[in-house]
Amino acid sequence: MARPERDPLTGQWTTGHSWDGIKELKTPVPVWWVSTFLISIAFSILYIVLNPSFPSPAGKAFAMNPVSTREGLAIRLEEAAARMEGMNARLLERPLEEISRDAELARFAFNAGRALYQVHCIGCHGPGAAGQAGQFPALVDDDWIWGGTKADIHQTIRYGIRNEDPDSRQSQMPVFGQILQPHEIDQLADYVLVMGETQPGDARRTGHPAHALFQQQCASCHGADGRGNIEFGAPNLTDAIWLYGGTRAEIRQQIAAPRMGMMPGWHQRLTDAEIVALTVYIHGLGGGQPPRPAEPLQSAAAATGSSQPQTPAAPGAAG
Amino acid sequence: MATHAPPPPETTPRPAAPAAEAAPRPRAHIALPAPGTHVVRRPVRPRPTTGRWRRTKDAVMAVILVLFFILPHLPWPRPDGQPQQALLFDFVGGYAYVFPFRFGYEDLLLLMGLLLVSAMGLFFTNTLVGRVWCGFSCPQTVWTDLFRKIEHAVAPKIGRGGARLLWGGISLLTALTILAYFAPARTLWPLIFTGEAAAFTYVLLAAFTLATFFLATLVQDMVCTHFCPWPRFQAVMVDRDTKVVTYQAWRGEPRGPAKRKAALAAQGTAGGDCVDCGLCVKVCPMGIDIREGSQLACIGCGLCADACNQVMAKLGLEEGLIRFSSDREQTALATGRAEPKPRLRARTLGYGAMMLLVMAVIVPVYLDRTGIIVHVVPDQTGGFVRLSDGSIRNIYQLGVQDGRATTGPLLVAVEGVPEARVELVTPGAEASLGNIVPAQAPGARQANLRMMVTVPPGRAAGRVPVRFTFTPEGADAPEAVERGWFVGPGSGR
Numbered sequence: 042m043a044r045p046e047r048d049p050l051t052g053q054w055t056t057g058h059s060w061d062g063i064k065e066l067k068t069p070v071p072v073w074w075v076s077t078f079l080i081s082i083a084f085s086i087l088y089i090v091l092n093p094s095f096p097s098p099a100g101k102a103f104a105m106n107p108v109s110t111r112e113g114l115a116i117r118l119e120e121a122a123a124r125m126e127g128m129n130a131r132l133l134e135r136p137l138e139e140i141s142r143d144a145e146l147a148r149f150a151f152n153a154g155r156a157l158y159q160v161h162c163i164g165c166h167g168p169g170a171a172g173q174a175g176q177f178p179a180l181v182d183d184d185w186i187w188g189g190t191k192a193d194i195h196q197t198i199r200y201g202i203r204n205e206d207p208d209s210r211q212s213q214m215p216v217f218g219q220i221l222q223p224h225e226i227d228q229l230a231d232y233v234l235v236m237g238e239t240q241p242g243d244a245r246r247t248g249h250p251a252h253a254l255f256q257q258q259c260a261s262c263h264g265a266d267g268r269g270n271i272e273f274g275a276p277n278l279t280d281a282i283w284l285y286g287g288t289r290a291e292i293r294q295q296i297a298a299p300r301m302g303m304m305p306g307w308h309q310r311l312t313d314a315e316i317v318a319l320t321v322y323i324h325g326l327g328g329g330q331p332p333r334p335a336e337p338l339q340s341a342a343a344a345t346g347s348s349q350p351q352t353p354a355a356p357g358a359a360g
Numbered sequence: 361m362a363t364h365a366p367p368p369p370e371t372t373p374r375p376a377a378p379a380a381e382a383a384p385r386p387r388a389h390i391a392l393p394a395p396g397t398h399v400v401r402r403p404v405r406p407r408p409t410t411g412r413w414r415r416t417k418d419a420v421m422a423v424i425l426v427l428f429f430i431l432p433h434l435p436w437p438r439p440d441g442q443p444q445q446a447l448l449f450d451f452v453g454g455y456a457y458v459f460p461f462r463f464g465y466e467d468l469l470l471l472m473g474l475l476l477v478s479a480m481g482l483f484f485t486n487t488l489v490g491r492v493w494c495g496f497s498c499p500q501t502v503w504t505d506l507f508r509k510i511e512h513a514v515a516p517k518i519g520r521g522g523a524r525l526l527w528g529g530i531s532l533l534t535a536l537t538i539l540a541y542f543a544p545a546r547t548l549w550p551l552i553f554t555g556e557a558a559a560f561t562y563v564l565l566a567a568f569t570l571a572t573f574f575l576a577t578l579v580q581d582m583v584c585t586h587f588c589p590w591p592r593f594q595a596v597m598v599d600r601d602t603k604v605v606t607y608q609a610w611r612g613e614p615r616g617p618a619k620r621k622a623a624l625a626a627q628g629t630a631g632g633d634c635v636d637c638g639l640c641v642k643v644c645p646m647g648i649d650i651r652e653g654s655q656l657a658c659i660g661c662g663l664c665a666d667a668c669n670q671v672m673a674k675l676g677l678e679e680g681l682i683r684f685s686s687d688r689e690q691t692a693l694a695t696g697r698a699e700p701k702p703r704l705r706a707r708t709l710g711y712g713a714m715m716l717l718v719m720a721v722i723v724p725v726y727l728d729r730t731g732i733i734v735h736v737v738p739d740q741t742g743g744f745v746r747l748s749d750g751s752i753r754n755i756y757q758l759g760v761q762d763g764r765a766t767t768g769p770l771l772v773a774v775e776g777v778p779e780a781r782v783e784l785v786t787p788g789a790e791a792s793l794g795n796i797v798p799a800q801a802p803g804a805r806q807a808n809l810r811m812m813v814t815v816p817p818g819r820a821a822g823r824v825p826v827r828f829t830f831t832p833e834g835a836d837a838p839e840a841v842e843r844g845w846f847v848g849p850g851s852g853r
């Protein structure tokens with residue numbers, strides 16, 4: 042340690058440290074800098090005292106100002122819910138079919154529906170609502186097993202399909218493997234394929250060996266022309282959409298040992314307004330159908346009271 | 361850091377002058393530090409001067425100040441709903457209005473290009489003449505200079521307090537003007553004066569006023585030596601051919617009062633031209649002594665050259681003892697050779713070429729801009745959707761930002777797959793818009809639509825590259841084109 046001395050060249054003092062004869066000029070940081078530094082330290086101490094900074098078993102230690110981001114979130118969620126209250130009330134007041142006439146309400150319903158979809162529905166129907174072949178139907182196409190009007194979709198979401206709820210959509214396809222002979226099933230599968238290529242009354246249909254068998258065994262649900270019936274969730278057999286596959290083997294398999302989808306009823310988990318929002322979203326994905334002519338306009342509240350609509354499916358859905 | 365003797369200034373080799381160096385020089389009137397230590401005497405209170413560079417500085421300053429204070433008040437006719445101010449950076453609305461042009465976020469590439477051109481321009485001039493930007497046109501220099509001018513003009517009459525008051529007024533006016541570039545002056549200023557503007561506006565106003573006041577009065581030259589990054593690296597663009605403000609030591613040394621030189625001359629030793637009057641130091645806005653050689657703090661304003669020229673004129677000597685000159689010139693002159701011709705250097709050409717190159721990129725980008733930006737993102741269907749008639753549908757999210765001066769409907773078409781039918785839907789709305797993007801409301805930033813493209817069975821297989829075209833109604837050619845994919849059967853799904 043050498044004594045501080047004045048450097049002859051610059052006229053400045055040295056620090057007094059010397060390493061191998063090399064000395065360092067003393068050029069302290071400016072006063073304003075040091076003061077800022079000290080003020081910052083004082084501020085951080087004050088901050089620690091005022092705000093929760095250390096966890097303790099009893100919660101947060103030394104917090105004079107007990108801010109809690111968790112509570113803050115709860116408050117913000119409540120505020121958001123309060124903000125949406127008015128919109129949700131409007132969703133319930135309006136008849137389902139009229140929501141889209143109110144652009145603001147429609148946008149709200151669609152966005153709320155998308156958020157709900159991404160939490161509750163995405164697991165089965167997929168992120169783009171394209172379904173999963175062999176398991177869950179697509180919601181973006183124009184074919185609806187249980188109906189594609191807003192009222193149909195609302196009913197399906199609310200009570201679900203083939204679950205324990207007595208209000209859920211129910212139907213049961215017989216296990217034809219136990220009823221019919223294998224060659225009959227083969228012929229039926231072939232008949233189903235022919236139906237996809239022909240119009241009702243076509244000679245290839247009426248002359249088909251399984252024509253009478255189809256009318257006897259299948260027509261009660263799938264219709265004499267094979268176009269299905271949304272009341273029973275019996276799919277249209279003449280269109281290009283095959284949930285369980287459209288090859289001869291897959292059709293045969295489905296006749297012999299049918300698979301049938303299930304869906305939970307969401308009224309136990311979602312509010313009425315949420316179900317309406319979800320309905321608007323699903324209906325707006327591209328495949329939603331207009332109301333059937335005979336169907337009276339009813340609000341969601343009225344629709345949920347009654348059972349499912351008993352009007353026949355609109356023909357021509359299969360374009 | 362260390363006590364090693366700093367290297368002598370490289371740019372001005374001092375010819376040995378043993379006789380004069382040995383003799384003690386009277387320096388009592390100003391404490392000159394050892395060469396190369398670059399110590400700035402504080403506070404810097406430069407003396408006003410006159411001359412060629414001062415006049416240039418005044419002219420540049422006048423242009424900059426007039427433009428700065430006037431520009432936001434120029435009107436410009438625009439369609440309804442748009443500001444009528446010629447120059448406005450409307451952050452809230454998301455547009456920059458520059459006379460006939462309107463730039464949005466979609467034009468950020470242009471801004472990047474403009475910044476690059478500016479940077480290259482700065483580098484380009486720096487290789488030629490050093491820090492002229494700093495010395496003549498930097499706002500820090502201009503405002504500091506303005507404040508000093510005001511002080512010199514009014515302090516003798518109304519005192520320093522009066523000068524301070526004037527400074528405060530100009531700072532406030534500067535702050536008001538800065539705000540007027542970002543919010544229309546005609547609506548903002550009355551709000552500010554009536555006390556009805558938002559609280560944050562006053563915070564900003566106070567911040568800009570105080571910043572202007574303190575930067576131009578207290579901090580002054582310290583911005584250039586302590587805050588600004590430019591002087592830190594500008595020196596690497598200076599080379600032996602860059603003309604910077606230079607004290608011609610070979611001519612000035614040995615310095616000394618005229619009387620002593622006469623005595624030296626009597627002994628047969630010639631003295632230098634510098635009479636060591638210290639004027640060059642007294643006028644320097646950075647408080648440095650250029651006779652120590654080219655140094656970091658020098659902003660190249662040329663005021664020392666002006667001051668020295670006055671002295672030289674009085675002494676009947678040739679002007680230009682301090683002048684813009686390059687190291688190569690000085691080396692030649694010091695050794696008695698002829699002044700070399702200016703050389704064209706690779707770095708000058710390089711920066712110039714880069715400037716032109718960036719311009720060559722951004723000008724076509726500018727000419728090509730339609731103001732319409734489209735984003736087509738496939739929806740997460742994981743491929744295609746089969747409809748009941750067997751046709752194949754792809755679903756996209758479509759975002760359209762229409763930045764055209766007057767918006768109108770856009771017709772969307774898909775090229776690449778035959779018989780493709782485009783259908784647009786506003787999310788939540790029932791009615792299909794067909795293939796028409798409706799005209800956007802003024803001020804709307806983006807239309808978000810669901811776009812469904814449907815192709816009859818058997819027309820598309822696998823992943824097909826497609827082009828989405830957006831054509832204004834009635835136009836022949838599309839204004840915007842976006843590339844994408846159409847996914848059909850046989851693509852793994």
Ligand code: SF4
Pocket residue numbers: 605643644645646647648649650657658659660661662663664665
């Ligand atoms: S040394 Fe001369 S050129 Fe450099 S800043 Fe001072 S007056 Fe200006």
Ligand code: SF4
Pocket residue numbers: 607612633634635636637638639640641651667668669671681682
């Ligand atoms: S103004 Fe010129 S003569 Fe006077 S000290 Fe400076 S360089 Fe020397």
